[in-house]
Amino acid sequence: MPSPYTIRWGILATGGIANTFCRDILCDPATRDVSDVAHEIVAVASSSSASRAEDFIKEVKCPGSPKAYGSYHELVNDPNVDVIYVATPHSHHFQNAMLALEAGKNVLCEKAFTVNAAQAKKLVETAKAKNLFLMEAVWTRYFPLSIKIREMVKSGEIGEVQRVVSDLSFGAVKDDGSYEFEDSHRMLNKDLGGGALLDLGIYALTWVYQILYHCQPEPREAPKVLASMSLYEKTGADEMTSMMLQFPKTKTVGIALTGLRVATQPDAVGSPASGPACRIFGTKGEIQVIGPLYRPTHYRVLKKGGQPGVVEDVKCPIPKDPKREGRDGDKEGWGHGMAWEADEVARCLRDGKKQSETLDWKESIMIMETMDEARRQGGLEYPQLIETDVFDPKSPLNGGKS
Ligand SMILES: NC(=O)C1=CN([C@@H]2O[C@H](COP(=O)(O)OP(=O)(O)OC[C@H]3O[C@@H](n4cnc5c(N)ncnc54)[C@H](OP(=O)(O)O)[C@@H]3O)[C@@H](O)[C@H]2O)C=CC1
């Protein structure tokens, strides 16, 4: 068997999702039936210090001898790195991804891609000009469950799809109504691009887009957007955003909901008892996706005229790597579902592709435009430092060092 195409990752930031991502890409690809590509972590950077990067390398039990850097600048200039994973808060994505692209590095950037569409366009222009790969890390799109559902929609399994309703909301408030997060936390802090829309709303929109936009035949049309938003009185970040997307040519409608005060599934995350988090309505039936919509592992197909109570009920568990030690007492081993998007990056690099067909630049920009429009209607603006589309390698968001 030919050896897998192995890509060398540089990890930019050492927070929660960087940890999960690294553990996932260090799982044996065979556990998810992958043999054509593989991953290696060759460098990690923390804006705090090189010793924080060293600690992180130990935390994720990274094999080999990855470099530990105390600045993002050093990381992007490491000649051994093929691709940078940007895992900072939303506020930082544009400046950090530009830093990497300007240094000639391919980029996988966490969601939401940027703070606004103008920034996303600048990233794309730069990737194009420098002939580099660039992708927004919406991992959910690469789940086998998502691929299967898009195939069912395209093949007409539930007839013509007319409507999608999707919701990703956290009930993150205590009994006294105050938030479980500090106001300075990235979920609520406008300096870090906080609020429901950029953090969670992107997934509700992902489900609308991957069905009603992505499954359209070319040329695909952009939606008209009507939004309602309520802002948290203490920080001004959005705590509830509801969007209606109308695609006039196909006469379809998507409703994307997100919020921090009420939960999609108040009983338990992943519980079907609270009902599906996404409903895809077709003329011959319906597909229901059980949440959470960022990491779904369960869907149902209901057919028109079917026997009452008889549904196709499908579970898609995320493979674990039994050879890796359990995480935080998780005896099942590692594997959270993030490796599929990393496999896509590896295949694109191997095949010389600069963007992923599953979430291409045009669609990422369009989703940012939808969020811009929701923010315009809702009156949500972020500080100029994080809204600017002017790249500054010395920006405090890049660690302030040149
Ligand atoms: N795909 C998914 O399922 C998930 C995606 N995310 C996305 O990942 C990104 C990061 O989220 P998460 O890992 O939860 O965030 P964390 O706060 O846990 O980590 C963010 C990291 O960014 C770096 N950073 C640099 N400047 C700042 C700053 N001013 N304030 C805070 N952190 C800073 C820090 O790393 P260092 O000090 O090493 O530089 C920090 O550890 C977000 O875009 C979020 O939307 C988050 C959770 C899940």
Ligand SMILES: O=C1OC[C@@H](O)[C@H](O)[C@H]1O
């Ligand atoms: O992307 C995400 O998915 C999981 C959530 O817990 C997190 O807030 C968000 O950033």
